[in-house]
Amino acid sequence: MEKSTEILQQYFGYDSFRLNQASAVENVIAKKDTFVLMPTGGGKSLCYQVPALVLEGTAIVISPLIALMKDQVDALRVNGISAAFLNSSMNPLEQNDTFHQLKNGKLKLLYVAPEKLSADNGSFLNFLKEINISLFAVDEAHCVSHWGHDFRPDYLFLNGLKKQFPQTPIIALTASADEITKQDIIKQLNLQKPTVLISSFDRANIKYFVQPKQSVLNHIVQYLNEHPNDSGIIYCLSRKGTEDLANNLKENGVNAAFYHAGISSAERAQVQDDFIKDKIRVMVATIAFGMGIDKSNVRFVMHADLPKNIESYYQETGRAGRDGLPSEAILFYSNADVMKLKKFAMVEGNEEQSSLMLRKLQQMTDFAEMQKCRRQYLMEYFGESHPGNCNSCDYCLSDFENWDATIDAQKLLSAVYRLKERYGKNLIIDFLRGSKGVKITDYMRNLPTYGIGTNGDKTFWQNLIKQLIINDFLRESNEEFSVLKLTEASNEVLFNKRTVHLQKVKELAKAVTVEELE
Numbered sequence: 188m189e190k191s192t193e194i195l196q197q198y199f200g201y202d203s204f205r206l207n208q209a210s211a212v213e214n215v216i217a218k219k220d221t222f223v224l225m226p227t228g229g230g231k232s233l234c235y236q237v238p239a240l241v242l243e244g245t246a247i248v249i250s251p252l253i254a255l256m257k258d259q260v261d262a263l264r265v266n267g268i269s270a271a272f273l274n275s276s277m278n279p280l281e282q283n284d285t286f287h288q289l290k291n292g293k294l295k296l297l298y299v300a301p302e303k304l305s306a307d308n309g310s311f312l313n314f315l316k317e318i319n320i321s322l323f324a325v326d327e328a329h330c331v332s333h334w335g336h337d338f339r340p341d342y343l344f345l346n347g348l349k350k351q352f353p354q355t356p357i358i359a360l361t362a363s364a365d366e367i368t369k370q371d372i373i374k375q376l377n378l379q380k381p382t383v384l385i386s387s388f389d390r391a392n393i394k395y396f397v398q399p400k401q402s403v404l405n406h407i408v409q410y411l412n413e414h415p416n417d418s419g420i421i422y423c424l425s426r427k428g429t430e431d432l433a434n435n436l437k438e439n440g441v442n443a444a445f446y447h448a449g450i451s452s453a454e455r456a457q458v459q460d461d462f463i464k465d466k467i468r469v470m471v472a473t474i475a476f477g478m479g480i481d482k483s484n485v486r487f488v489m490h491a492d493l494p495k496n497i498e499s500y501y502q503e504t505g506r507a508g509r510d511g512l513p514s515e516a517i518l519f520y521s522n523a524d525v526m527k528l529k530k531f532a533m534v535e536g537n538e539e540q541s542s543l544m545l546r547k548l549q550q551m552t553d554f555a556e557m558q559k560c561r562r563q564y565l566m567e568y569f570g571e572s573h574p575g576n577c578n579s580c581d582y583c584l585s586d587f588e589n590w591d592a593t594i595d596a597q598k599l600l601s602a603v604y605r606l607k608e609r610y611g612k613n614l615i616i617d618f619l620r621g622s623k624g625v626k627i628t629d630y631m632r633n634l635p636t637y638g639i640g641t642n643g644d645k646t647f648w649q650n651l652i653k654q655l656i657i658n659d660f661l662r663e664s665n666e667e668f669s670v671l672k673l674t675e676a677s678n679e680v681l682f683n684k685r686t687v688h689l690q691k692v693k694e695l696a697k698a699v700t701v702e703e704l705e
């Protein structure tokens with residue numbers, strides 16, 4: 188381990204390894220297969236770069252992101268490490284030069300695109316047999332699996348790697364693999380008794396905020412004024428949305444640009460480069476922007492429109508703070524966006540797909556609307572436990588006050604009782620608020636509880652229902668259409684004068700305050 192720490196300090200200028208980096212490095216140096224699941228910004232590169240320098244021979248790094256290869260190789264060379272890459276963008280002359288260096292054992296790292304391995308029936312692999320290979324690193328390893336979200340046929344060729352190089356350790360790295368994908372990667376790559384290293388996906392340096400989607404432009408301009416040195420990304424749903432917002436920001440004196448799949452690739456490369464080099468401060472973009480962009484000092488990621496699901500939200504917000512410094516994720520949320528995305532989800536693909544998309548959208552909506560620690564929700568969504576009280580999300584940073592909710596709880600519970608525990612929350616809320624909608628029958632209108640809840644709006648009652656469920660005063664049945672049911676505790680409230688004490692957010696912490704602008 189001492190040797191690798193020395194290399195870490197000497198070549199990369201860092202004092203110490205992060206937790207799973209140390210294990211990965213140690214493991215690969217011991218020539219054992221390794222699987223690394225680490226969030227974006229977690230530090231996957233060092234897991235193979237350091238062993239590449241410790242071990243004899245050349246490390247072969249398989250990476251699908253051609254655009255990034257050059258940057259990575261340049262960065263290594265700046266640190267005094269002999270590295271090169273091979274991909275389809277190079278002419279034969281340039282390739283020959285690299286082959287020459289390879290043959291003479293001059294390279295510590297060689298980055299190759301996966302299609303290089305499959306080309307000419309694997310002639311490149313045969314060539315590799317003639318040189319001394321220290322390790323294979325398979326980056327973005329989820330691309331080898333049909334279960335992942337980004338399967339690439341060229342990756343399939345990698346399953347022959349182990350057979351042809353049984354003595355050479357393989358390290359597979361990814362930032363996105365659920366359990367099935369993980370198992371599949373291990374199987375597809377033929378990893379032998381791999382050490383599996385899974386890092387927490389918690390990004391402790393990112394603060395999460397959700398704000399109502401109102402006067403968004405004002406909010407953003409204000410935020411930028413309050414954070415004059417910060418650069419970041421603002422995601423919009425549509426191409427036109429990015430153009431409009433970027434132009435509006437420019438009119439407000441902000442150095443902004445837009446990015447989407449509709450602009451030429453030359454132009455895209457240009458703005459991306461300008462952004463990375465801090466020549467553009469704010470990138471207003473569709474989801475087309477970001478995959479593999481290594482800008483470490485992105486201080487904020489905003490969502491001017493609602494993302495389709497938590498995976499996208501987390502991946503996009505994860506582009507903030509890769510350098511580990513405090514950063515912020517701000518989501519502007521509106522119900523109108525939910526409606527819009529619902530429509531998209533319903534027309535897209537087949538029924539099964541649509542219902543999956545709707546379910547994921549619902550989880551995104553829950554995240555935006557809930558009253559609990561946002562980080563806890565995110566971590567639990569990804570299968571990690573988190574105690575809450577993170578102290579760095581808007582909910583945990585908010586002021587709370589005790590709230591005697593007995594009267595409102597009585598109203599709500601008696602509505603559930605009067606309607607014989609047969610309806611879901613939307614109908615109960617409509618009923619309480621005296622809706623004239625068709626779903627409220629004449630019979631319901633004549634019940635004594637009809638219309639007694641006009642003191643609160645829809646959101647108020649939704650929140651109360653959520654809190655009552657959390658505190659066991661109410662439960663939701665697990666039927667196809669979930670129905671509100673009473674509990675023992677609710678009966679005590681209804682018939683035994685039990686009081687209900689809840690907490691209510693006095694003022695939700697905000698990333699930007701613009702009261703004075705409104």
Ligand code: ADP
Nearest residue numbers: 201203204205226227228229230231232233483
């Ligand atoms: P990933 O590939 O997992 O997204 P990178 O390998 O690009 O992450 O690393 C993300 C950032 O963290 C980089 O800026 C890198 O220099 C930094 N980093 C990685 N490991 C360490 C470490 N042990 N100490 C300090 N910074 C580190």
Ligand code: ZN
Nearest residue numbers: 560577580583
């Ligand atoms: Zn929190």
